[in-house]
Amino acid sequence: MNALASVVTRRRFLQASLSASGALVLVPGSTLAADGSPTPENPLGILIRIEPDNRIVIGAIGAEIGQGVKTSLPMILAEELDADWSQVSVEQKPLMIDFSGPEPRFRFGSQGAGGSTSIPDGWAELRQFGAQARWLIRQAAAARWNVPPEKVGTRDSHVIHPDGRQAPYAEFAAAASKLTLPAEPVALKDPSEYRVIGQPRRVVDAEEIVTGRARYGIDVYEPDARTAVMLRCPYFDGEIASLDDKAARAVPGVRAVVVVPGPRPGEPFTANLATGVAVVADDMWSALKGRNALKVEWTRGPFASESSAALDAQCEALLGKTGQVVRNDGDFDAARKSAARVVTARYREPYISHAPLEAPCAFVHVMSDRARVVAPLQQPGGASRAVSRVTGIPRPAITVEMTRCGGGFGRRLTNDFVAEAAHVSKATGWPVKLVWTRTDDLQHDFFRPFGHHELIATLDESSRVTGWTHRLASASKYYRRADVKPEDLWTAELYPDDFPAYLVPNYRLEWHEVKSGIPRGSWRAPAHTANAFCVQSFVDEVAHAAGQDPLAFQLAMLGPDRVLDYAQHGGPKFSTGRLRTVLERVAREIGWGRKLPRDRGIGLAAHFTFGGYTAHAIEVSVAPGGAIAFERVVAATDVGRPINPLGIVAQIQGGTIDGLSTAMNLEISIRDGRVEQSNFDGYPLAMMRQMPHDVEVHVIESTADPAGCGEMGIPTAAPALANAIFAATGIRIRNLPMRDQLALALKKA
Amino acid sequence: MSIRFTVNGAEKEFAGDGEMPLLWYLRDHARLTGTKFGCGGGFCGACTVLLDGAAVRSCQLPVESLAGRKVTTIEGLGAHGLHAVQKAWIEEDVPQCGYCQAGQILSAVALLQRVPDPTPADVDTITNFCRCGTYARIRRAIARAARELKDAK
Numbered sequence: 001m002n003a004l005a006s007v008v009t010r011r012r013f014l015q016a017s018l019s020a021s022g023a024l025v026l027v028p029g030s031t032l033a034a035d036g037s038p039t040p041e042n043p044l045g046i047l048i049r050i051e052p053d054n055r056i057v058i059g060a061i062g063a064e065i066g067q068g069v070k071t072s073l074p075m076i077l078a079e080e081l082d083a084d085w086s087q088v089s090v091e092q093k094p095l096m097i098d099f100s101g102p103e104p105r106f107r108f109g110s111q112g113a114g115g116s117t118s119i120p121d122g123w124a125e126l127r128q129f130g131a132q133a134r135w136l137i138r139q140a141a142a143a144r145w146n147v148p149p150e151k152v153g154t155r156d157s158h159v160i161h162p163d164g165r166q167a168p169y170a171e172f173a174a175a176a177s178k179l180t181l182p183a184e185p186v187a188l189k190d191p192s193e194y195r196v197i198g199q200p201r202r203v204v205d206a207e208e209i210v211t212g213r214a215r216y217g218i219d220v221y222e223p224d225a226r227t228a229v230m231l232r233c234p235y236f237d238g239e240i241a242s243l244d245d246k247a248a249r250a251v252p253g254v255r256a257v258v259v260v261p262g263p264r265p266g267e268p269f270t271a272n273l274a275t276g277v278a279v280v281a282d283d284m285w286s287a288l289k290g291r292n293a294l295k296v297e298w299t300r301g302p303f304a305s306e307s308s309a310a311l312d313a314q315c316e317a318l319l320g321k322t323g324q325v326v327r328n329d330g331d332f333d334a335a336r337k338s339a340a341r342v343v344t345a346r347y348r349e350p351y352i353s354h355a356p357l358e359a360p361c362a363f364v365h366v367m368s369d370r371a372r373v374v375a376p377l378q379q380p381g382g383a384s385r386a387v388s389r390v391t392g393i394p395r396p397a398i399t400v401e402m403t404r405c406g407g408g409f410g411r412r413l414t415n416d417f418v419a420e421a422a423h424v425s426k427a428t429g430w431p432v433k434l435v436w437t438r439t440d441d442l443q444h445d446f447f448r449p450f451g452h453h454e455l456i457a458t459l460d461e462s463s464r465v466t467g468w469t470h471r472l473a474s475a476s477k478y479y480r481r482a483d484v485k486p487e488d489l490w491t492a493e494l495y496p497d498d499f500p501a502y503l504v505p506n507y508r509l510e511w512h513e514v515k516s517g518i519p520r521g522s523w524r525a526p527a528h529t530a531n532a533f534c535v536q537s538f539v540d541e542v543a544h545a546a547g548q549d550p551l552a553f554q555l556a557m558l559g560p561d562r563v564l565d566y567a568q569h570g571g572p573k574f575s576t577g578r579l580r581t582v583l584e585r586v587a588r589e590i591g592w593g594r595k596l597p598r599d600r601g602i603g604l605a606a607h608f609t610f611g612g613y614t615a616h617a618i619e620v621s622v623a624p625g626g627a628i629a630f631e632r633v634v635a636a637t638d639v640g641r642p643i644n645p646l647g648i649v650a651q652i653q654g655g656t657i658d659g660l661s662t663a664m665n666l667e668i669s670i671r672d673g674r675v676e677q678s679n680f681d682g683y684p685l686a687m688m689r690q691m692p693h694d695v696e697v698h699v700i701e702s703t704a705d706p707a708g709c710g711e712m713g714i715p716t717a718a719p720a721l722a723n724a725i726f727a728a729t730g731i732r733i734r735n736l737p738m739r740d741q742l743a744l745a746l747k748k749a
Numbered sequence: 750m751s752i753r754f755t756v757n758g759a760e761k762e763f764a765g766d767g768e769m770p771l772l773w774y775l776r777d778h779a780r781l782t783g784t785k786f787g788c789g790g791g792f793c794g795a796c797t798v799l800l801d802g803a804a805v806r807s808c809q810l811p812v813e814s815l816a817g818r819k820v821t822t823i824e825g826l827g828a829h830g831l832h833a834v835q836k837a838w839i840e841e842d843v844p845q846c847g848y849c850q851a852g853q854i855l856s857a858v859a860l861l862q863r864v865p866d867p868t869p870a871d872v873d874t875i876t877n878f879c880r881c882g883t884y885a886r887i888r889r890a891i892a893r894a895a896r897e898l899k900d901a902k
Contacts, residue, residue: 066846066881202842209847210835210854212783212823219782227777252766283777284786285769357787357795357848357880406785406848407880438788646842650886654845657882680792680878688884689873695885 014047014132016177024050024173026133028107047093048081048133054157054168056083059093062122063113063378064205065356065408066654067710068647071204073122075643079196080130080189084156090204095380095400104381104395111402112379114413114522115569116610116708119643123706131186140175141167155195191641191703200646205404217376217403218435220363225431226255228424229287231294232276232444234674236517237265238301239275247293248279253286257294258427260420265302268482271389271419273519274444278424284435303517304673308450311475311670312348314514315452318473319346323510324487327496330506332458335467339458343545345538346454348735349474349530350667351447353683354523358406359441360417364424365431370397371422372431376405378412386415390422409658410522414446442683443675446521447668449475449493450514453534458506463546465557467506470494470535476513477520489513493527497566497574499535499608503557518670524658525711528609529718533663533736536605536719541732550723551587551604555580570610570707578613578638578700579606585636585698586617599623600631601727605716611707612639613700614652616720622728626743628721630692635716638700639707645699648709653695655713661686663718664738754815756781757825767813772796774812775822783823783851787878794877797852798822804859823851826858833901834858837894845881853877857891866895 014026026048049057058077062069074090096107110121134154141159142149153160157169191197208214233239245257262275277294281287336342362375364387371393377383380400388395405412421434436444451474458467476489484491490511501507523529543553561577583606587593590602599622606615619631635652642648665684669676677683718736726732731745751764756779763774770789775781775798784807787795791809798807799821807820826832831839834857844850856875864871872891879887 064846066848068845202839203844203847205847206839206842206844207831209844209850210823210831210838211827212781212851214847215782216785216848218776218786221780221782283773285766285773285777289766355880357793357846357878358785359787404848405846407846409880435786438790438793650842650845650883653885654882657884658880661882679790680788681790685793685878685880687876687878688887689876691882691884693869693885693888 013181014129016136016179018174018177022052022173024170024176028129047129048077050169050173052170052173054087054170056081056088056157057091058088060090061093061109061111062118063111063380063402063405064092065113065378065405065412067113067118067651068203068644069113069118071201072119072644072647073126074204075196075201076122076126077130079194080127081133082154082156085196085201087157092402094402095384097381097384097395099396106381112381113408114378114410116612116711119706119708120611127188128185131188132181135181135186136176136179137169137172139179140172144172144175197643198641198645201644202646215403216358216406217361217363218358220374220403220433222363222365222374222431225363225433226280226282226428227284227287228278228280228421228432228434229284229291229437230260230276230278230420230434230440231291231296232274232440233262233298234443235298235301236303236306236519236673238298240277241297241299243277244295245277247295248290251286251290251293253282254279254290255282256280256428258424260423266480268480269414269416269519270482271386271416272423273416273446278420278434280424280428280430280432300673301517306517306673307671308669311450311514311516312452315473318512318514319452319454319471321512323471323473323512324490325508325510326490326494327501327507327509329508332467332469332506332508335458335506336456339466340461341459341546343457343459343542344454345541345734346452347534347537349451349453349533350669350736351450351518352523352662352666353442353445353447353668354409354411355441355683355685356405356407356409356411359436359438360411361433361435362418362421363431363433364418364421366391366393366422366425369393372399373418374401374403375418376403376412377415378405378408379415383415383418386419387422390419391426409524410526411445413522438680439678442668442677442679446477446519448523448526448529449477449520450516451475451493451530455534455538457538457542459542459546463548465500465504465542468500468504469508469510471510473512473514475516475518475520477522477526479520494531495527495568497568497571498531499579500557502564503559517673518675525609525714528607528711528715529659532605532607532715533718533722536607536716537722537734540603540719540723540726551583551592554583554604554606570608574608579608581700582606582613582615582636582638585700586615586634589634589636589696589698590617590619590632592617599728601724601729603720603723603725603727605719605723607715609712609715612637612709612712614712614716616656616716618720618724620721620724620728622725622742624746626740626746628725628742632696633692633694634696634698635713636698636700637709637712638702639709639712640702640704641706642699642701643706648699649697651709652697652713655711656695656717657686657691659714659717660691660721663721663736664690667737752812752816754818754820756820757822763812767811769812771798771807771810771812771815771820775807781822781824785848785851787849793849794852794856795849797855797877799855799859802859802862804856823855826855832858833897834861834890834894837890837897841886841890841893843883843886843890845883849877849879853879853887857894861891861895861898865899867891
């Protein structure tokens, strides 16, 4: 998007120096101003270190939430550096914001993790950094050897003399540290020479993880730090009516009780999300006991009567009316009048929670004139903003260190838990690690929006789709953002260029706002998870209604291969051919069209998510009681040039499981203005025994610029399952979660 | 009154609040942070440790119940180099976020001790959650570790 374009135009260059230990140290040290002249910056951090023993340390700039960027981003840099990957180690970099200019900006490019952008954001710059480092070493070697630089080769962290001699990079550290890079970008490798990019590489932290040494946010134990837990108001926008903390303060180990005010009702979420009371103690157990001893009465707030049943009724009523028309091609009403056949279906998507296995937590130490944050973060820049907002400390005086994250899924895009920790540290003067429990997490999330969808398709005599509408009533995730106008709330809910835009002549999208008090936010592949379930289920429904083969029907809708405009995130273009390729691939792999035993079915789905193309084919068998067994699950994905195929397979497998687990089991329900679920018994993530034994993933070879892959595996898993269940049983599941709907329907039948 | 037990072979004596779950003793007091907090309700298995060789949820185990028992955490596994299950986890590139994996590994170790050659149904008895969805690779890693352990005999 815009951020990416600005990174490319604002070229950054490495500055080389020699460390006291003799390592070549490379720092993104200067930028070129618009007139081409360098802009000096303070040297803050090291991106590449070539040690005297020729080991290479590469800084990982991105937030590692399990999506693998601590491995894949350094691979991009290592490729252009021509580093021996087996001798590369990776070091997590802290947040590096440059405050020297008029606007703060990331020093190493974007360090957040959201929208599957780490790879596309890093692609241009990290290759250039790697190439610049290699250029310096080649120049130094050429000078020493007295040969032209272009005659000096490189391979596996060694330079190669024209006569075949080799020498380790480290031998040229001192000489390279005295060189200056040219003003123009350095030439990049031809992709045919790639030796790191495109090769399967294991997670760089694997040994730390399997031995328990990897450090997550909850593992931050700083000297003199206290542990805090909070009791938050369970009612949306409710407040404290009365507080008695006497018993809590009497619990051994409890040191303080701090009231943390929340935002006023309706006010944008810029810090924490609910009013609460923090108990600060010597350790977690004392803090939990202290919290249990709090006596708090809450006001029930403006949403005391909200319930899931009332939201369902609100949505159903709204779907009966025309909504805000956000895309309108041709004339759908005319198409409907002249249609040979009209197919209509409604779908329901519940609220769901991110539920990262490591619940939110943050260490914050607010001092008189500065602050330090160490936390598992998806938006480290936002963490610095949140602390500044709570404490008044200017952002340049706030340091932010990122630990590994025990999952993200969008939960850590908001830094409400950092704001809470900052508040408690400021109030007490102590360094504080604030830890959320699972109950806190399930009851106080920024949940994926709730919504009901109505889709209508019109067909002509030859079963071609002539018209299509998608009317959505949903609780927009943008509803409490300061920078979003009411007329733009829909933009988080419908992506107007998604399939089948441009493929159906009369195409209309409408949106209704559902009023709801529960906080909402971005959940892995945001609106794609909800909308792809509806659209890809509906394509299957329409095909069956028209007596067509669902694969042939969807391929006919896609039509000839061409490139269409796609103005939303993941664009600017969408290739029907790339989507066709993944759909055909999974169909072929699973043996689409073969005769199946009774009670078996195969379902297909394909979708374009944030620049990546993914399809699923799922074969299920259904037992007489309605129990589903996965016979085969096949996915194909085209995310552009694969950086780390092993990581891509992992992400698509994990996304598939996330999609299936969520669609089958999960809902956050509301009663009397609060969330009903309080732990995993009520929010049952799928265990191994409920999930497919294997997810076969086919990664399409591509030379297109790479997309990310953290979100591309989810959207098509659920509709492929629903379509498979229909193929096996004739029963269509349109309401999520599926839970026991199939068993009940079979009993009725 | 103090409780005596062993953690990773080392004698421990605890005189604090006996209701404290083993999980918080391990993390906050013994500073063995490989054992993770996931739900506090015994559902997710992120806090799995071995108690006299059996996989248990340490968030459900008060310290006062541990007199004379042997606790093994992820830090105590493979004290002489990596355990076969840990190696298999690396070989199969199992971890994504990695947060649940210490618990998964200990559950797998306990399973392989009981059932050296587990069927898929045996593996299904592991009830640890993986929020990242690494289940397929966990199955492969358990199968690999089972082969390695058999070959080593």
